């Protein structure tokens with residue numbers, strides 16, 4: 001058992017400050033101007049994502065640990081691990097269809113988690129170019145991606161415990177890029193929201209295979225207090241049950257997305273899942289708000305400013321969202 005601590009930081013463009021002294025980099029994700037193949041750079045995995053645009057944020061998300069990390073490559077994936085945490089990143093280049101390559105990439109990641117013994121995956125992020133466009137066979141690219149992802153989960157080794165919190169969001173360039181976080185000895189507690197149908201149980205009208213993710217995942221570190229742990233909140237949108245609400249109304253979509261998160265992390269909802277503790281929106285850090293239409297940025301900013309305190313870092317990105325009637329999606333972490 002180790003007591004390694006991971007932490008997240010957003011390093012904004014033109015900011016020199018890197019990770020605080022003594023911290024080791026587990027992975028870097030550049031929310032910038034190009035989607036690039038993952039590579040080991042300066043000893044740590046780095047993934048470039050085309051997510052930045054004028055007027056929105058341009059930053060590098062850096063995951064650090066207090067223990068030295070070792071990096072490597074496995075079947076096109078890049079990774080680093082510190083004995084307790086694994087960061088892993090991959091990319092499927094732009095293609096006519098994504099099902100098969102997504103399945104293979106996810107399978108490679110599950111194999112890596114199994115082999116290196118980081119079998120508790122607690123957070124996955126997916127950035128999908130042309131998310132609402134049709135693939136070469138006329139299937140929406142998001143649905144095509146979900147198909148392959150679901151197949152990989154169906155085939156995953158039983159030893160790998162998961163279907164954790166995730167984000168599945170648009171990107172400003174083609175292809176599918178992703179990064180995952182997994183733990184060796186931490187226990188994952190997946191959390192659903194009674195106000196929303198679990199995504200993995202969405203009816204078939206949303207695609208041939210349902211999206212594979214939990215609404216949130218709490219990571220309880222080994223030897224730690226079982227009633228506490230960081231809560232990783234999935235991308236959350238204006239959905240009640242399984243239906244989009246407030247089509248065309250950005251203010252109402254922001255409100256319902258934030259209400260969904262507030263309810264998800266509340267003591268009442270955690271108790272429904274047999275978990276102790278509870279949080280509110282003010283406890284969130286490392287918030288990302290994905291905004292479909294540039295002109296909605298002021299409304300989304302205002303909604304976030306109304307609920308998040310100054311110490312909550314909120315970044316705004318102008319990308320498409322997995323359903324064409326969703327205008328906004330918000331995620332975050334309760335450390």
Ligand code: 3EB
Nearest residue numbers: 166167168211213234235237
């Ligand atoms: C939703 O609730 C909105 O496919 O990984 C949110 C978070 C959404 C993750 C994913 C999709 C994903 O269905 C979309």
